[in-house]
Amino acid sequence: MLKIYHAKNTRSIRIVWLCEELGIPYELERLNFTPAELQSEAYLAIHPLGKVPSIDDDGLVLYESGAIMQYLLAKHGKGRLEPANPGSPEHAKYLQWFHFAEATFMGPLGNIAQHAFVRPEDQRVPQVAEEGRQGATRMLGILDKxxxxKDYIGGAEFSAADIMLGYSLLLCKLFGVLKDGHPNVSAYFARLSGRPAFQKATA
Incomplete structure (x- = not known):
């Protein structure tokens, strides 16, 4: 059975959410977001950087949330949660937003996380956190437009790109970046966070 290594409020939410949407059976290995667990010898044997998510799918070990998502979609999706025709303009846009969520959006959010919450106070640089907030706000403006x-990033239909983006928006909400100035994003996140699979993944 698929095992998901998961810690609260981390990118592993994406993987649990996807599995819930597709009905993929899984076992959850819950980890505390602490060096004692993530940097333990046992976990470093799974993920050499001591990060989450990672999965063990009957001996196949993977990390990187986007790669895990694409692997599970290819194995279990049967065409669900992706546009039907690879190579089509719709599929191209889906890929753009799927990867935007991690490659572009998570950069400034990571700076906020590190310099406002994760690092010891004497290692935090407030300017870096503020620049992260400014960058994240810019991303929200792009998404709002x-x-x-639209109901979802691809139009009327919910897709895996919405799962990727939904986690980024969850962090925006937790960090106080998603406010009233982006009404389309706020309405979009309300739709995403109302889904039972999202609620299960973030419980």
């Missing part, structure tokens, strides 16, 4: 008149 894209979501005009």
């Amino acid at each position: 894209e979501l005009q008149g």
Whole structure:
């Protein structure tokens, strides 16, 4: 059975959420977000950087949330949660937003996390956290424009790109970055966070 290594409020939410949406059976290995657990010899044998998520799928060990998502979609999706025609404009846009969530959006959010919450106070640089907030706000502006008149990032249909983005928006909410100035994003996140699979993944 698929085993997911998971810690609260981390990227592993994406993997649990996807499994809940697709009905993929899984076993959850809960970890505390502490050096004692993530940097333990046992866990470093799974993920050499001591980060989450990682999975063990009957002996196949993977990390990187986007790669795990694409692997599980290819293995279990049967066309669900992705546009139907690879190579089509719709599929190209889906890939853009799927990867935007991690490659672009998570950069400033990571700076906020590190310099406002994770690092010891004497190692935090407030300017880096503030620049992260400014960068994240810019990303929200881009999304707010894209979501005009849409229920989901690809239009009317929920997709795995929404799962990738939904985790980024969860961090925006937790960090106090997602406020009233981006009404389309706020409405979008309300739709995402109302899904039972999201609620299960973030419980």
